[in-house]
Amino acid sequence: YLQIAAGKSGSLLALPLELTLLASDRQANLATAQKAGESFALAYQIIDDIKDVERDQMQGSNNILSVLQASGYSAEAAFSRAHALASLYLDEATECARALAHDSGNYLCELSLDLADAIAAPSHKTVHAA
Numbered sequence: 001y002l003q004i005a006a007g008k009s010g011s012l013l014a015l016p017l018e019l020t021l022l023a024s025d026r027q028a029n030l031a032t033a034q035k036a037g038e039s040f041a042l043a044y045q046i047i048d049d050i051k052d053v054e055r056d057q058m059q060g061s062n063n064i065l066s067v068l069q070a071s072g073y074s075a076e077a078a079f080s081r082a083h084a085l086a087s088l089y090l091d092e093a094t095e096c097a098r099a100l101a102h103d104s105g106n107y108l109c110e111l112s113l114d115l116a117d118a119i120a121a122p123s124h125k126t127v128h129a130a
Contacts, residue, residue: 033104039090086119
């Protein structure tokens with residue numbers, strides 16, 4: 001699941017950071033920029049899955065909650081684990097973005113912090129086992 005989610009949008013989210021670093025001759029920070037984009041993409045996908053769980057279940061689509069439940073987590077535990085993973089990836093994205101040269105990761109930091117604030121007090125919907 002995580003590899004698919006990272007591959008789905010991680011590179012696209014890292015690209016603006018990488019281009020900025022290349023233009024400013026800061027290639028040493030490219031791996032950090034890639035990690036920042038990938039971490040943000042994972043957090044965003046997990047949060048989107050939590051938000052869209054009912055729609056995904058009706059459509060028979062897999063998301064992080066259904067994957068966790070299929071792995072043996074209860075609905076409540078899957079929700080808690082997904083929320084914890086999203087927070088972890090947002091923290092990682094923020095940390096990596098802050099480490100980039102010349103404040104080139106500031107906007108990603110802002111986006112990560114905004115998303116973290118949005119999930120700080122999640123409202124839990126009842127999650128039915130798939």
